């Protein structure tokens with residue numbers, strides 16, 4: 253198996269005639285966490301939408317374990333094994349927790365690591381609320397449910413867009429522990445975060461995006477103590 257789980261090679265993405273991503277390249281290594289960081293409007297969500305097929309790139313290539321996926325439909329990309337936890341944790345408010353999980357169920361051939369039972373085991377608070385409507389959950393529980401839904405698809409690569417956004421510190425820590433557990437289990441994760449400390453704690457590698465261009469790509473150790481670079485591309489934190 254190649255060590256590159258996901259590669260973007262020089263992708264260009266436009267909204268109508270507005271050019272948002274300019275030749276973005278990045279590599280997510282198998283079993284690692286890659287943090288994709290940048291200020292508001294840098295293009296992080298756009299990058300994820302390109303990967304999942306909502307916004308097919310005009311140029312460049314996206315590969316999943318070596319296989320080109322950039323010309324496939326969102327459904328096909330999901331079936332190939334790209335899981336997505338969207339920004340703002342979209343869950344079906346009028347479905348129960350259990351229904352939200354079951355509609356997202358998808359097996360990836362023989363590798364069927366995540367089942368309803370295993371996801372509920374990972375999130376005990378969801379277990380207790382299985383029959384509750386998702387709309388009645390707290391923000392933290394909805395985030396757990398959004399992660400659980402992505403896991404039900406048994407993704408080979410998991411994309412998470414700002415999973416800590418708008419959550420209380422204790423819940424942010426819980427989300428962090430969940431991501432750490434997934435990483436320990438060998439899940440390859442592309443993590444977008446405004447919480448830079450959380451991202452540095454979890455990630456192996458970092459890509460800094462600045463107005464649609466890659467400003468830095470390297471290891472966490474290379475960037476963690478480089479205050480000048482952090483200030484330049486992320487602002488003060």
Ligand SMILES: Nc1ncnc2c1ncn2[C@@H]1O[C@H](COP(=O)(O)OP(=O)(O)OP(=O)(O)O)[C@@H](O)[C@H]1O
Pocket residue numbers: 267270272290291292293294295296297298299339
């Ligand atoms: N639907 C759209 N149509 C046109 N331009 C858009 C659209 N969505 C986003 N953009 C623009 O694309 C750029 C990148 O936006 P994007 O949402 O990818 O940034 P982001 O890094 O995810 O920001 P945030 O941290 O606020 O989530 C911004 O300039 C934004 O205004």
Ligand SMILES: [Mg+2]
Pocket residue numbers: 296297298339413
């Ligand atoms: Mg965003």
